[in-house]
Amino acid sequence: MEDKSRGSEVDRASAVLARMAATGHVLGCGEGWFPLISELDRQLANLDPAYGLFRVGRVDGALVFDAKPSVPELAAQFSALIYVTARRASAVCEVCGGDGELRTIHGLAEVLCAAHQAAAERAESRRLVGRKPMGMVSDQVP
Ligand SMILES: [Zn+2]
Known part of the structure; x- marks a missing residue:
């Protein structure tokens, strides 16, 4: 007997991954959204396996x-369910699944909670620090 109500979110996302593998695609978002995606997949699969x-x-x-x-x-029911899920995702941190909001960090828009926004900003500034200083080293300077 299988207990389908248990299992990690990643396990549940595997149904989505399997469906996408059939068409040669990959999951292109963070784990924080996996629960929403799995739920949407179940809703859509209920309508249309x-x-x-x-x-x-x-x-x-x-x-x-x-x-x-x-x-x-x-098609209309699919659109409605997908719309509702996308609306919910707009308030869910893409990293951890906690409460988030849309933030733009160095030009990249992501839904993040405060902690992951801070982490992303630190990571980005470290990456910037690691680069050659802007305007000081350039092949174009005469
Ligand atoms: Zn987070």
Whole structure:
């Protein structure tokens, strides 16, 4: 007997991964969104077990879930469920799944909680410090 109610979020995301592997795609967002994605997958699979999933990722900080029902009659329900999930994702830290909001850190838009925003800013500034000083070392300077 299998207990389907248990298992980690990553295990549950594996159903999504398997569906995407069938079309040769990969999951393009952080683990904090996996629970939302797994739940959406279950909702869509309940409506249409044979639905096609072409892309899961983040574009400009927003969750993108490109799924197509096997029958066109379900398109409106699919759109509605995906819309609701994307709205929820806009307030969920993409790293840890905690309360987050859309932040832009050095030009990259992500939904992050305060702690992960701080971590991302520190990581980014370390990366900047590691580079050659801007304007001081350049092949273009005469
Ligand atoms: Zn976080």
